[in-house]
Amino acid sequence: MSVKRENIEKWSGLYNCLKYYVDFSLNCYYRITTVGKEKPDLKEPLIFVGNHQNALIDNLAILSLYNWQPVFLARSDIFKNKLHARILTFLKMLPIFRIRDGFSALQENDAIFKKTIDVLQNHNGLVIMPEGNHLGKRRLRRLKKGVARIAFQAEEALESKMGIKIIPVGFDYSDYKTVGSTLLINIGEPVEVAPFIDLYCNNPAQAYNALLQEVSEAMKNVMLHIEDDSHYDEVFTLAELSLIRYKLNNKKVSDPEGFNVKKKRIGELEELNKNSPGGYESLIEKTKSFNTFLQKNKLKPAELLTVNTSMLWTVIQSLILLVTFPVFAFSFVNLILPLALTRYASSRFPDHHFIASVRLVVGLVTFPVFFILQTILFGIISGSLLHTLAYFVTLPLSAIFVFHWREQFYLLRSKFKVLAMRIFKPKKFRQLINGINL
Structure with a gap:
């Protein structure tokens, strides 16, 4: 079935095929761990809300959770071009109009809100990023009223018989744009709309605020x-350092475990700020100095995990990378065209939080297209069907090898930086150790 706005809630076979491919690609880009998948009952009318940090990736992360076809609400300006609007509608996205779009445009929201009722009744799942736009920070901003308005108006239209629940979804990226970064998807406890309906009937404004407050707290939990915000960088560094200390003392740390370590440290810092502002400010100043130290020495917090590295193991890893370099070079040459195109496309966006989204979307097209073209060219040159098939198989394997080789190379480079500091600059190395223990 072709997807149009009037039937956007209906199941689409073509969309489902595309979804499998996108889900696979997203799981190639990020190492994804999901917690709490069992909490929502997909047979109920559900609104999923996520903390919006990483452009399109946040929506794709929610899409990947289940074998389903949810409908997404997005800002209206991306629908202005007719071709874009058709593509976005096929991708099961509906526009939401804001005051800045003009009063006449706002009136179009009535039709959109009616369509969201169809979506909720059909149990598709409705996905909203209630902060309105993305921001690459680990903090929740003030929520827009759209999610509350949709929930209450849907309940009102059906005489409070829907039983809508709002599902908070939290994202925690180890890095927003780097391939192979971890992504933890945390699904929280549902927030029921029903307890707020009486208040909505008497005072809609108060009901909006009360529901949004509860949703906000539920999102902060995940x-x-x-x-x-004024000391965001320092607090985030302290949270990262707490995880580094934990990892140095524990052999294997899962992503949910690491998330809890950082969350606990952030909570401790909030308590310190309340109970001992002077002690908090002193710690912040020390952290500022340590961040400056890291910048001057071109170190990232994650590289501090290599402080206990042995010289022997570092040499062995160097030899392994040296021996396998010809395989890396062959693999990289085979990937250079799609890699170059995806990087060029992402460089055209001034907002660097679009980088992962653009690379993923462009890569969905460029990699299979170039794999096919290169295989055809190889077949013409070689004249051997068997060799051509073998070459085609090596292409995706090359992508896997390049990623892992590159990852190990950067890890080895970090080890050498820290080892060099430990051997040749012991004073700076002591500063490094002291910083880890902040």
Whole structure:
């Protein structure tokens, strides 16, 4: 079935095929762990709300959760081009109009809200990023009223018989744009709309605020939330350092475990700020100095995990990378065209939080297209069907090998930096150790 706005809630076979491919690609880009998948009952009318940090990736992360076809609400300006609007509608996205779009445009929301009722009744799942736009920070901003308005108006239209629940989803990225970064998807406890309906009937404005407050708290429970925005960088560094210390003392740390370590540390810092502002400010100043130290020495917090590295193991890893370099070079040459195109496309966006989204979307097209073209060219040159098939198989394997080789190379480079500091600059190395223990 072709997807149009009037039937957007209906199941689409073509969309489902595309979804499998996108889900696979997303899981190639990020190492994804999901917690709480069992909490929502997909047979109920559900609105999923996520903390919006990483452009399109946040929506794709929610899409990947289940074998389903949810409908997404997005800002209206991306629908202005007719071709774009058709593509976005096929991708099961509906526009939501804001005051800045003009009063006449706002009136179009009535039709959109009616369509969301169809979506909820059909149990598709409705997905909204209630902060309105993305921001690459681990903090929840003030929620827009759209999610509350949709929930209450849907309940009102059906005489409070729907039983809508709002599902908080938290995202925690180890890095927003780097391939192979971890992504933890945390699904929280549902927030029921029903307890707020009486208040809505008497005072809609109060009901909006009360529901949004509860949704906001539910979202903060499943994400990292740094309240002190003026010292955001320092608090985030301290949270990262707490995880580094934990990893140095524990052999294997799962992503949910690491998330809890950072969340606990952020909570401790909030308590310190309340109970001992002077002690908090002193710690912040020390962390500022340590961040400056890291910048001067071109170190990232994650590289501090290599402080206990042995010289022997570092040499062995160097030899392994040296021996396998010809395989890396062959693999990289085979990937250079699609890699170059995806990087060029992402470089055209001034907002660097679009980088992963653009690379993923462009890569969905460029990699299979170039794999096919290169295989055809190889077949013409070689004249051997067997060799051509073998070459085609090596292409996706090359992508896997390049990723892992590159990952190990950067890890080895970090080890050498820290080892060099430990051997040749012991004073700086002591500063490094002291910083880890902040």
